[in-house]
Amino acid sequence: MKRTFVALSIVSLLAGGCSRKGKQPETLKPTATGVAIVESSGGKQIGYIGMQLDQPLVVQVNDANGSGVTGAAVYFSGRQGVVFTPAAALTDSSGQVTTNLSLGQASGRYNLTASTRDASGKNIDLTIEEIALGYQQTLGSQLNGQYCIRCHDPESTPQRVSNMDNLAVKPHPFTEGDTLNKMSDADLEAIINHGGAALNKSPLMPPWSYTLSKSDIAALISYIRAVADPPYQAGGLVYAQK
Amino acid sequence: MKNRLTEIWRLFFGDSARAFGSASVMLLVLLAIAPGKDHFSQWHRYQKQYLRLVRGRADAVTLERHFQPGIQQIWLPEQQVTDRCMTCHLGLKEATLADVSAVAFRKHPVIPHSLTEFGCTTCHRGQGAATTVQEAHNATEQWEQPLLPAKYIEAGCGQCHLENLTGTPFLNQGREIISRYGCTRCHTIRRPDGTSILPDRDPPSLAHIADKTSREWVYAWIKDPQAYASTASMPNYHLSDDDARDISAFIMVQSTPMQPPLQPVKAEGQADVAAGTTLYGQSFCASCHAMQNAAGMVAGGTLGPELTGIGTKAKPGWLQDWVANPYHYDPNTTMPRYRFDAKQVATLVGFLESKIATDFVANVHLDPATPQQIEHGRRLVLENGCASCHEINGVTKPENFAPELTRIGSKPLSQLIFVEGMNRTLPDYVAAKVGNPRIFGPSLKMPQFKLTPQQIDAVTTALLAQTDRAFTQPPTMRITSVQQSKYEPAGHAGQLMKDLRCFSCHMTNGQGGNMAPDLSYEGTAVQREWLVEFLKNPETLRPALIRRMPKFNLSDTEINTLTDYILTVYQTSAFDRDSIPASDLTPAMADEGRDLFYSKFGCQGCHIADYRSDKGYIGPALAGMGKRFNAAWVYHWLKDPQALRPGTIEPNQHVTDEEARAVTAFLMSLKSAGTKQEAK
Numbered sequence: 001m002k003r004t005f006v007a008l009s010i011v012s013l014l015a016g017g018c019s020r021k022g023k024q025p026e027t028l029k030p031t032a033t034g035v036a037i038v039e040s041s042g043g044k045q046i047g048y049i050g051m052q053l054d055q056p057l058v059v060q061v062n063d064a065n066g067s068g069v070t071g072a073a074v075y076f077s078g079r080q081g082v083v084f085t086p087a088a089a090l091t092d093s094s095g096q097v098t099t100n101l102s103l104g105q106a107s108g109r110y111n112l113t114a115s116t117r118d119a120s121g122k123n124i125d126l127t128i129e130e131i132a133l134g135y136q137q138t139l140g141s142q143l144n145g146q147y148c149i150r151c152h153d154p155e156s157t158p159q160r161v162s163n164m165d166n167l168a169v170k171p172h173p174f175t176e177g178d179t180l181n182k183m184s185d186a187d188l189e190a191i192i193n194h195g196g197a198a199l200n201k202s203p204l205m206p207p208w209s210y211t212l213s214k215s216d217i218a219a220l221i222s223y224i225r226a227v228a229d230p231p232y233q234a235g236g237l238v239y240a241q242k
Numbered sequence: 243m244k245n246r247l248t249e250i251w252r253l254f255f256g257d258s259a260r261a262f263g264s265a266s267v268m269l270l271v272l273l274a275i276a277p278g279k280d281h282f283s284q285w286h287r288y289q290k291q292y293l294r295l296v297r298g299r300a301d302a303v304t305l306e307r308h309f310q311p312g313i314q315q316i317w318l319p320e321q322q323v324t325d326r327c328m329t330c331h332l333g334l335k336e337a338t339l340a341d342v343s344a345v346a347f348r349k350h351p352v353i354p355h356s357l358t359e360f361g362c363t364t365c366h367r368g369q370g371a372a373t374t375v376q377e378a379h380n381a382t383e384q385w386e387q388p389l390l391p392a393k394y395i396e397a398g399c400g401q402c403h404l405e406n407l408t409g410t411p412f413l414n415q416g417r418e419i420i421s422r423y424g425c426t427r428c429h430t431i432r433r434p435d436g437t438s439i440l441p442d443r444d445p446p447s448l449a450h451i452a453d454k455t456s457r458e459w460v461y462a463w464i465k466d467p468q469a470y471a472s473t474a475s476m477p478n479y480h481l482s483d484d485d486a487r488d489i490s491a492f493i494m495v496q497s498t499p500m501q502p503p504l505q506p507v508k509a510e511g512q513a514d515v516a517a518g519t520t521l522y523g524q525s526f527c528a529s530c531h532a533m534q535n536a537a538g539m540v541a542g543g544t545l546g547p548e549l550t551g552i553g554t555k556a557k558p559g560w561l562q563d564w565v566a567n568p569y570h571y572d573p574n575t576t577m578p579r580y581r582f583d584a585k586q587v588a589t590l591v592g593f594l595e596s597k598i599a600t601d602f603v604a605n606v607h608l609d610p611a612t613p614q615q616i617e618h619g620r621r622l623v624l625e626n627g628c629a630s631c632h633e634i635n636g637v638t639k640p641e642n643f644a645p646e647l648t649r650i651g652s653k654p655l656s657q658l659i660f661v662e663g664m665n666r667t668l669p670d671y672v673a674a675k676v677g678n679p680r681i682f683g684p685s686l687k688m689p690q691f692k693l694t695p696q697q698i699d700a701v702t703t704a705l706l707a708q709t710d711r712a713f714t715q716p717p718t719m720r721i722t723s724v725q726q727s728k729y730e731p732a733g734h735a736g737q738l739m740k741d742l743r744c745f746s747c748h749m750t751n752g753q754g755g756n757m758a759p760d761l762s763y764e765g766t767a768v769q770r771e772w773l774v775e776f777l778k779n780p781e782t783l784r785p786a787l788i789r790r791m792p793k794f795n796l797s798d799t800e801i802n803t804l805t806d807y808i809l810t811v812y813q814t815s816a817f818d819r820d821s822i823p824a825s826d827l828t829p830a831m832a833d834e835g836r837d838l839f840y841s842k843f844g845c846q847g848c849h850i851a852d853y854r855s856d857k858g859y860i861g862p863a864l865a866g867m868g869k870r871f872n873a874a875w876v877y878h879w880l881k882d883p884q885a886l887r888p889g890t891i892e893p894n895q896h897v898t899d900e901e902a903r904a905v906t907a908f909l910m911s912l913k914s915a916g917t918k919q920e921a922k
Contacts, residue, residue, distance in 0.1 A: 048412070050393025052695045080345075100695070105392035106345060135395075136352040139409035146408075147891050150860050151847070158541065166857035167847055195895075197842070204847030210894035211884065215354060219409070222352070234341070 028090055031071035033119045034061035037126045040096055046141070046227055049132045050081075052102045059114045059126060060096045068095015078112040081105050107134030109231055133226055140223025143216055144174065147208070169202035177228035188221050284374050285313065288330035292347055301338055308336065313373065316361045320716050323361035325370035327378065354409075364711070365398030366390055381667070386654050390706070393699055394669050397651065400707025402715075404433055404723040415697070416704030423475050423691055425701075427630045428644035434712045435722040444574055445476070447633035452497035453504055454560045454571070458606040461490040468692050470555070470602055471548035473532055473540060477689035480680060485622055491611030492619025496635040500571065506559035507566050507587045518593020521586060526792040529747075529757065530577070533597065545576060545746065545757065551599025561591045569741075578743035581795035626687055644688070651709035673702045729753050735807030742794055750812065758791065760887055765812035766819040767875040770805060777801045783862040814886065822873040827907035835908025838901055848892075851912055861892060868913040877906045
């Protein structure tokens with residue numbers, strides 16, 4: 001009898017713990033509602049697993065005229081492990097809500113949802129995508145910053161002037177999924193290993209196989225796959241099973 | 243009631259047959275408990291789930307063949323690893339399970355280590371021998387090391403890898419911040435290889451502070467250093483007005499005049515701010531010092547302090563003395579002594595004095611200090627450990643002012659005091675201490691450093707790497723930190739190089755700064771005439787570089803001394819710099835080399851050989867190279883750049899001997915530097 005009681009109480013405690021985790025973020029008292037929710041900034045960032053993203057996520061709730069609504073409730077949600085601070089808030093005087101977010105423990109893409117309710121209580125959702133880099137992709141991103149970015153990134157900063165405009169054949173930025181997704185891992189590996197000329201591409205892309213290790217190049221490819229836009233879908237066996 | 247019990251007793255144990263039957267059933271039940279527990283155990287459920295998952299997949303046969311039932315264990319006695327994690331995490335080694343949504347069964351991300359050789363808890367922590375989810379992942383009463391959150395996972399790497407790794411940016415950043423902000427001036431942090439993390443720069447001495455600045459400035463500065471310069475590394479002590487008043491009083495009272503006294507350099511006439519701006523630019527002060535520009539952006543280097551409000555901070559006489567000869571005030575500064583004449587000093591100081599931090603000291607009005615206030619200031623200076631970082635007359639540097647952090651990554655939770663509402667985990671505690679120390683109580687001494695959330699996580703990562711395991715595992719697991727050599731150049735040239743602080747930016751033989759190229763083999767690389775010209779008037783070798791070598795206004799004798807030393811001492815032993823004489827390189831080879839340069843190797847992608855046609859922005863411009871380099875250096879560089887300068891981004895293109903010779907002939911034929919103007 002006593003045992004059953006102990007078992008029961010453990011179960012109820014566990015259930016209590018679970019239900020508290022699953023609870024909706026504290027309910028807000030919205031003073032207004034909008035008809036649309038749009039992203040102002042902070043989407044499509046490249047972060048690291050578990051780390052807070054550099055830029056906060058800012059979304060705006062608009063009325064029928066497209067201007068910001070003050071006092072509308074916005075709720076953020078994402079898959080397990082994503083932390084929003086705050087997870088729910090009322091829009092400010094310009095109709096915006098700003099939240100800092102940390103991505104979860106797994107690398108890859110995170111589709112996050114920001115939602116608000118319209119006058120009839122119906123949910124309006126906005127999907128925002130962020131990217132988390134794991135160990136291999138982080139290594140790739142470091143190597144990219146050291147070796148590739150000067151030619152493959154059109155953006156210049158004071159510390160790093162882009163060389164892209166100086167090249168007759170423009171290199172593909174690594175985010176250019178339309179082109180790079182069509183190339184297999186083996187293609188990318190061959191180009192990085194042997195240079196552009198070996199694959200009938202621009203000879204200005206030098207061969208890296210004598211400078212970078214095999215695992216370095218695998219890391220670079222995993223980084224290129226991680227940041228591709230539109231997202232890269234692995235082909236073959238794995239894809240067929242989804 | 244008693245009757246009923248007797249009845250039940252009789253029912254089961256009334257006669258010997260009944261008693262035997264009941265006892266047998268009870269025995270059977272008892273015997274079934276052990277296998278039953280096993281069957282209903284958590285890990286058994288996970289194994290069944292895993293089998294259900296893999297059976298739905300195309301490669302089910304392979305995956306099922308790999309599956310082994312029962313408790314799986316990695317046992318590495320030397321590394322104190324007994325990990326049963328793979329009992330539930332069954333897909334860790336299965337390449338095709340990279341995409342499954344259940345984290346428990348997903349393939350482990352690619353890492354450079356084999357899971358069976360290193361185990362799981364070596365990096366991830368947690369209780370390896372446990373067979374329930376709760377005990378394995380979380381802290382329990384008997385086990386205080388829960389699983390490390392993913393964002394601090396690089397702390398796992400840092401236990402063995404004491405040097406920086408490319409793949410661990412946050413660990414590297416955290417260690418850098420610990421050195422940069424001088425955490426180890428108060429907290430000792432020893433490393434498993436016997437070294438300690440050391441601060442990378444010395445905060446200024448306050449022994450002669452009254453010569454440099456005013457008490458009002460000191461008062462405003464210690465109240466809020468970042469209000470003066472957003473990039474300041476001094477932390478905020480959240481001092482009250484009275485405390486700041488008394489500390490500033492004490493520090494000024496303790497200051498003694500410089501011996502020999504300051505020698506301000508005066509020049510006649512009005513300060514010309516425009517000329518000063520030009521001189522500031524020409525001298526490349528911005529390579530080390532940041533300044534807020536017209537757009538409000540802080541731009542420039544971080545080696546020296548930000549100069550946005552220097553006119554408010556430094557007294558004109560001190561600035562003149564400093565610009566003329568920084569070693570007079572601070573013999574250990576990283577700032578080089580420029581050979582400025584009196585007029586240049588006055589021009590530059592005029593410009594610096596025009597850089598005023600508006601409002602910084604505008605509202606500070608301090609009455610002369612009373613002896614009580616000064617005494618109170620002295621007590622505060624002792625209590626806050628100011629002398630841990632700054633030299634202050636009459637105050638000795640405290641030893642072990644703050645707790646040692648050598649094994650902070652394994653500190654038991656029972657020794658930590660948490661604040662209400664905080665997650666009771668070690669990483670959360672460390673991050674809170676780093677990011678916001680005063681929430682643990684207003685009377686705590688640790689000041690508030692200005693760090694971004696990402697920097698706080700980086701420092702936490704570096705601290706969490708300081709575990710018991712890092713110290714107790716076999717020394718063969720350790721990749722020790724690179725030791726800085728004690729090399730110092732000797733003789734006259736050594737004196738001169740010290741005077742010019744060459745090694746604030748350049749590195750030789752593994753010692754020095756990392757802002758400018760490594761000079762270890764410079765003597766093999768360059769020709770004497772070129773080096774003389776370069777030292778007279780350093781030009782930009784890389785078109786897109788913003789941090790540049792300043793012009794020091796050296797005398798001919800000084801240049802000769804430096805050149806002789808560099809050419810004699812900074813040599814590689816791999817080859818002789820004169821091994822390829824000019825006569826070996828024919829015009830025909832140069833033509834062939836030109837073709838190889840532009841077609842096969844595509845060098846113009848990164849380099850400029852001819853300003854009229856080439857645009858490459860990444861490597862140094864090669865026009866005029868024939869006058870700069872020795873042919874043997876160029877040849878060996880082409881063969882294997884990383885051998886001559888580890889880490890250079892020039893790719894090794896596996897050039898054959900003939901090709902290397904031809905390209906060398908072409909490059910050595912580029913005698914005329916040419917300019918961008920000519921190109922236009």
